Amino acid sequence: MDRIYFDNASTTPIDKRVLDAMLPYFSDFFGNPSSVLIEEGQMPGKAIDEARERVAELIHAEKGEIIFTGSATESNNLAIKGLALANRSKGRRIIFSDIEHFSILNQADFLTDLGFQIDYVKVDGYGIIDMGDLERKVTEDTILVALIHGNLEIGTIEPIEEVARFLKKRGILLHSDGTGTCGRIPVDVKELGVDTMTLSAHQINGPKGIGALYIKRGTRLTPIIHGGFQEMGYRAGTENVPYIVGFGEAARIAREEMGERMAHLTMLSKKLREGLASSIEYIHFTGHPEKRLPGHVSFWIEFVEGESLLLWLNLNGIASASGSACASNMAAEDEGGLKASHVLTAIGVPPEICHGSITFSLWKDNTVEEVEYVLSVMPGIVKRLRDMSPLYENYKKTGARTI
Amino acid sequence: MAKGPYSDIVMDHFMNPRNMGEIEDADGVGEVGNPACGDMMKLYLKIEGDRIVDAKFKTFGCGAAIASSSMTTELIKGKTIDEALKLSNEAVSEALGGLPPAKRHCSVLAEDALRLALEDYKKKKGLA
Numbered sequence: 001m002d003r004i005y006f007d008n009a010s011t012t013p014i015d016k017r018v019l020d021a022m023l024p025y026f027s028d029f030f031g032n033p034s035s036v037l038i039e040e041g042q043m044p045g046k047a048i049d050e051a052r053e054r055v056a057e058l059i060h061a062e063k064g065e066i067i068f069t070g071s072a073t074e075s076n077n078l079a080i081k082g083l084a085l086a087n088r089s090k091g092r093r094i095i096f097s098d099i100e101h102f103s104i105l106n107q108a109d110f111l112t113d114l115g116f117q118i119d120y121v122k123v124d125g126y127g128i129i130d131m132g133d134l135e136r137k138v139t140e141d142t143i144l145v146a147l148i149h150g151n152l153e154i155g156t157i158e159p160i161e162e163v164a165r166f167l168k169k170r171g172i173l174l175h176s177d178g179t180g181t182c183g184r185i186p187v188d189v190k191e192l193g194v195d196t197m198t199l200s201a202h203q204i205n206g207p208k209g210i211g212a213l214y215i216k217r218g219t220r221l222t223p224i225i226h227g228g229f230q231e232m233g234y235r236a237g238t239e240n241v242p243y244i245v246g247f248g249e250a251a252r253i254a255r256e257e258m259g260e261r262m263a264h265l266t267m268l269s270k271k272l273r274e275g276l277a278s279s280i281e282y283i284h285f286t287g288h289p290e291k292r293l294p295g296h297v298s299f300w301i302e303f304v305e306g307e308s309l310l311l312w313l314n315l316n317g318i319a320s321a322s323g324s325a326c327a328s329n330m331a332a333e334d335e336g337g338l339k340a341s342h343v344l345t346a347i348g349v350p351p352e353i354c355h356g357s358i359t360f361s362l363w364k365d366n367t368v369e370e371v372e373y374v375l376s377v378m379p380g381i382v383k384r385l386r387d388m389s390p391l392y393e394n395y396k397k398t399g400a401r402t403i
Numbered sequence: 404m405a406k407g408p409y410s411d412i413v414m415d416h417f418m419n420p421r422n423m424g425e426i427e428d429a430d431g432v433g434e435v436g437n438p439a440c441g442d443m444m445k446l447y448l449k450i451e452g453d454r455i456v457d458a459k460f461k462t463f464g465c466g467a468a469i470a471s472s473s474m475t476t477e478l479i480k481g482k483t484i485d486e487a488l489k490l491s492n493e494a495v496s497e498a499l500g501g502l503p504p505a506k507r508h509c510s511v512l513a514e515d516a517l518r519l520a521l522e523d524y525k526k527k528k529g530l531a
Binding site for chain 2: 303304305307308311315340387388389390391392393
């Protein structure tokens, strides 16, 4: 049976057109772009320049505001550490939202060791930033806020413009992780008002191992990888030319096809969401109902555990993701490594319960037939797991909804 | 050959759980929950003389929790109470072809459920 891939928030396959664009730069045009005076270096240098232009166009930035990095994780590290270090004479406090990616959150200890203090801003039940809490958390000493643009686990899109306006009045910088949005929905960094923004290639049919950071012109940022003068001095290391070219091509295609993709995905996710809502009892959709990524359907189901749900979907040929504790970190040394998703915890899903959370993230190649197939197998899987659930048995006997 | 983190035996017991269900007139019932993962396991025993003649389970949990419950019922059916009390979580894990380190607590959960079910039986019989 053909697999149904509904896990595009984890990664997407490389578009054939992207791969074709990349291939010559592995061998035919192998030169080092820093070797500007020899022919071998000139062609790759030009290719990087064009890719930078394409990525800039995707988010309405200028070419000189785009830096290529090794991943979105690296971009988030460069932005936060780079802005913090460049502005430490102004203040030592940084605010992270509770639903940031690990590549933001896990910088906290390192930054604390450097003398910074991290404060956390809450989100509401939909995952939208709590502006009142932000106002309370901002101090004279606050220099930077990190707020993700589109959360890949619950799909919610944050009101970046509003936050940027609020922060600008107070002279505070704003970094936004646009991994989930750049290339999926229209992004205009000037309208959003961000100072830095992270982009990822593999989220939009580009290769893994390449990311980018938008750095608004005039922003002071201290590099964290030191070496040669690549990427305008912000990121040393010989450029990964084929991957940069691939990112550029993926960005071009994403921009040109965005309109039709969004319409297609909106139709698919509406059908999927409505179908699940009408066929499964005690299902709770997560994230904001409207302000969300197209094609993103996330939920949790009572009396059913997430990893078991995910495994059964997989056995039925369907790829999905789960934020449940049980499914969290299979490689952990012990059960201490198992934690329910911090994003679900932040929006108020009970953390002590191993809930049946699932994220379906659809993308351009998914079809109505696939949605219909998923809808046809889901009720059976849920029934099977509920039939063996002591929680469901207890609910039927006592009416107790322990979750 | 298993492709994922679980052994073929774990996947087999996950997909085709043995002895899943309830025993209405069970002689001993053990229910345990694990806060680390949120698993819930309920084990029902039917005991005649000092022998476990039937065992059934219901489990809310991950693949390892379901497989551990299923395997435990298989391992104790037909055993005497004393024999069943000797069943360790390592034996459950071993019978399953091993569990990922982060999931070993699932086999501990099964062992705990078994002990509680046997204690419950002894209490009911006035043996404890």
